[in-house]
Amino acid sequence: MFESTDSSAPRSLQPLLHDVVICVDAPAFAASPRDGQLRGAHVQGFYDHDRRLLHTLCLLLDGREPEPIGVQPLGPHQVRFTAVHRDPRDQTDDPTVIIERVRTAGEGETIALRNVGTAERRLRVELAAATDLADIADVKRGRRGPPVPCTAASDDGSLEWHSFSGRAEIRSTASRVDPEAAGGPEGGTLTWSPVVLSPGESWQVRLTIAGRAVPEPSRHPVRPREPAPWSEPAVETGDRRLRDLVRWGLRDLGKLRLADPLGDGPAEDQFIAAGCPWYLTLFGRDSIWSARMLLPLGTDLARGTLWALARRQGRVHDVFREEAPGRILHELRPAAAQHGHGLLLPSHYYGSVDATPLFVTLLAEAWNWGLPDDEVDALLPYAERAMEWVVERTGDDADGLLRYNPRPGGLRHQSWKDSVDAVRDAEGRRIEPPLALCEVQGYAYEAANGLAALLTHRNRHDSAQRLLNWAEALRKRFAELFWIPSAEGPASRYVAIAVGHGPTPVSGPASNMGQLLSTGILDEEDCCDVAAWLAHPQLNSGWGLRSRSATVPGFNPLSYHGGSVWTHDTAIALRGLCVSGRHQEALALMNGLLDAATHFEYRMPELYGGDARTDDSPAPLAYPAACRPQGWSAASGVAVLTALLGLRPDITRRTLTARPATPLPLTVRGLVLDGQPLTVVATGSGDCAFPELPSGWRRAEG
Template identity: 75%
Template sequence: MFETAEVPGGRALQPLLHDVVICVAAPAFAASPRDGQLRGARAEGFYDHDRRLLHTVCLLIDDREPEPIGVQPLGPDRVRFTSVHRYPSDRTDDPTLIVERIRTAGEGETVSLHNVGTVARRLRIEVAVATDLADIADVKRGLTGRSLPCSVAKGGPGLGWRSRTGRAHVRAVEYEATPEVSGGPEGGTFTWDGVVLPPGASWRAGLSVTGRAVPDPPGHPVAPSSYVPWSEPVVRGDRRLVGLVRRGLADLRALRLADPQRAGAGAPEDQFIAAGCPWYLTLFGRDSIWSARMLLPLSTELARGTLWALARRQGTVHDVFREEAPGRILHELRPAEAQHGHGLRLPSHYYGSVDATPLFVSLLVEAWHWGLPDADVDALLPHAQRAMEWVVETSRRDEDGLLRYYPRPGGLLHQSWKDSADAVRDAEGRRIEPPLALCEVQGYAYEAATGLAELLGTRGLHDRAESLRGWAAALRKRFAEAFWIEAKDGPAPRYAAIAVGRSLTPVSGPASNMGQLLCSGILDPDGCRDIAAWLASPDLNSGWGLRSRSAAVPGFNPLSYHGGSVWTHDTAIAVQGLCATGCHEEAVALVDGLLDAAVHFSYRMPELYGGDARTGNSPAPLAYPAACRPQGWSAASGVAILAALLGLRPDAAGKVLRVRPVPPALLGPLAVEGLRLGDARPTVRVGSTGRAEVSGLPGGWRADTT
């Protein structure tokens, strides 16, 4: 059914997205070229539930394509394409027929024609439509499906397609005259012939697009209700930060999904954030967890929904193909098993990540601190304990007690957030194969154990809490012994290795992973200062954000997936750690670059972008050509940075909100209204003197601003 793209060697390549216009209303989205004409190429089309419903929607007026003049986003889910239709016989060079197409994810599109000239026009308007009903995994692999035959629908002007794995329907709506509809072996056409448009008049018609996978995947995420489970803050301060927060929250609204498996009739809807559009518009363990974690200052409801969606799918058995194990947290949920290229074959429920499980535990702990109701905390606590048991038991697989991953053939080779095949390289540029213990994963595990121990202690489970503290202390000691690499040159005498192998040989070469250790508690103060110096150095700080790999080592590639590009969320997590450990100057250096990059991306931060060095006259940064945009944890990063700059840290046990803001001399005064702490909505203000003022705390809570 599928054909490879015409490239040297005949191998299909992943479609590039750098010039694709995406509008999204999860689980649906539309991907379009900038002229709005869908021609069945690359990733173009209307999608729903990982299924391409249409890949061709081509408009002709009098047998000619309109000439595009602009594209304007109307929100995360809608976009307007404007074109003109000109006539050589006109006595003016001005366009006299303006064409507008408004495309809406999950609905379809409307076509409007406006005669702004002085003579009447008689028009023939055609819209050609076709589809291959391809799975998103095949589209991502660069496979072009053959157009399927369609039939004229009964009961109104429309067309329908059906295959073994999908179905789609297109109907004409909101039209002034009934179109002629024809179907054939490679698609169909809606035709309006003899449309008379007097001067000043307009004509409009719409197409609705519906469909999905066949059969319906049981338990797959669905579109959420209109209710948004977080507050809309009012931020005052650096305009770039204000823009990043505002645009990020708008994109997150469009990336929401809901778990259809509610706790019962009348139970609250469990919403979570899809990983990213177009490739990962579904539940992803680590991505959805990080998005919810970054938004905790605005919501524990999103964290609750994310935790329950994952808890219902927590591993219960040992399954080699799914890489499932009791207590393990899901990595990825898809409608069906799929081939992902390069020998990667994944089931619909895939558990192949080493980091989602400890991150699940930490999300529950942090949500508790931010005021998640006790009933939810207690109901989710057994799931967190089972997750922690998986972490501890997996770490005992090797004598050194580190948390490693052991991928199966045909599964993901690397199982943390840097999951590309060449994500782990040493200082000589050589690829390092698993099993590996990644540095940030040890930090996640330590943070999960110490946080869960604190939570268990408040529930009277002191023996379990003490056991976890002992395990975490031993892990911290093993980390200190195994992960530090002495540096002959550099901003600090040592750095943390990206990983160690089974022989405890550290993988050399500075990488951004060590930035995610700063908030975990696994480092001592000297280690925090050493890492802060490396993160601020020009080899890792590109001037636009934190590079995933040092520019000073072989194998650095500023436009690779994990070998030198800048990841928005990775920079934000490093900023959180730098602020939490008092390294404010290093934090602001990264923030300033990231915010400048946000301006060039119109505040819709891509999943990742180029890691080229910034100079005084360097051009704007470029998005990675196949990056998701919008992307969940990138969109949530603005809130994470806001909370980091304010230095917010709630303590549920002590009922204290600690506020340790960045000195205003570094980034200016900052204020936010509409935070959430339990049922309260506190306000935090930091003026020009650096003094923090906090109001609106829950009853019994106090602020610590010393």
């Protein structure tokens, strides 16, 4: 989230993450430089529940830092740093002591020393530790707080820090030597001396790092106790890129899970946190999209996400929280926080225009994938209240559109493109709210139709018809207001990113129109025109879909929303292209996305550079401050897989549509439909079979 300021005073800058090693086990994570030494700079440290527990953990051997030689991820939650210690008195340049530090999010780290030389080594091992116990919002603003004084307990080798906002501690257990602990106003140290290592001998110390905010956040999401609420599919394909993107994405998602402590059902209500490090919490829009993308793996994640948001659905009108009855939460934090540049957000913040219709659609889609009827019935009132908010909001708008109009000091733009300059016109000028974004109208249309189908199935025909009438009126208004003629480009018109005052459409092609393709608000001719723009080099960088056309003033390949490529945005557009039968354009986007994934070792960043791909162009660059791992980016592999298979279930008819777009044979086992196993075999020539189809279901004809 970003806000601007007119002040000329110097300001701190957001820390960059492009060279940061992150391991995560939500709600905890650790952020390290590539040598593993935490020196108190930038985002470095151990964190839990948005609180930095330590920012310094620096290892010295005989007063010198080890020399780093490698870093190796051991999983989403764990990383190993390897270094060596050389003694100038040795008769060889070879290292004689190898140091391995295994850092584990939410736990601490293990430090192991191994003497690989031929002589005994006597070492003084020191660890310097310090913290500011800062809130993640302050860290994101580039601010570092004053040091918190450290107290030491020599009897158990521990260091502790306490402040008005947090507490932290380090406790050590070693194989042979107890440490000397010392505290002070700037931090503390743990010292082991001497550590005597015979040739071939090893020594190890285990550090447990713990702490929380003060006071502890009440009723805030916690680490899950239960396994991930989805199956892991077996993907058999000649395209290793797709298989690895799915596999590594699910590994990251497993560690981005959180559980709602307010749940009282037989199973935990789990959801996916938005992203690490900045948004490791419940975000309405992000968590919903992650759950939508994973629906073919089971409906339990969708159920947990829906309940976590339903319990926090808006009940009253509150200007500061931007809460309203029926509105779905945007962001949940342990406490109110100052995000800089005049942006002060409460712990429960409702400032998004898209989370509410997306909530309705998630319930409708989860129902079609087999969410049990008792869960659907229990969640239905929340979806109806959400839809009431959408309908009332459009009724209050002069143009009958779903707009956002933020309060002063809140988020200026309130859809997924929420940076301060997210909406620009073809001249490069910033366009200010109130605005009706194109994809938000599509979300609302899709939500109304999905809820109408659900109500019809429950014999509430009058309510369903009112929603269908409202949706049709919105579709007509959309067709009248959002199309902009284009004298140059791949099609004679494109969809405006937004409609402002007047109503005036905002000129300049942007990626937002790609998210309309699967909502139903476009007709066949509309889809053809949108597909042409998405495939054109103005928007298709060759590595994925640019957020903004490269031909308009203000395009910046490393701008947050002004030209970068967003992983989830590309995956959603790709799905829409497949749904609308534009397979050639879909495969072009898919190959760019999968090629980009190889350069990111299949841990897709939140967003990356939108530079044009050429025969000799370098690998794409991650946006320097992008979350990685990030929820909907990690889930995009499953979204691409589902899009290629063309899967769309219809619970009312018990039919499953499959229109494969994959040019290669593809077999996927371990999918889940209606709570039962599903296997899909695509031939690569547009046909497919279901060797395993749930009882009572059949393939849709045509």
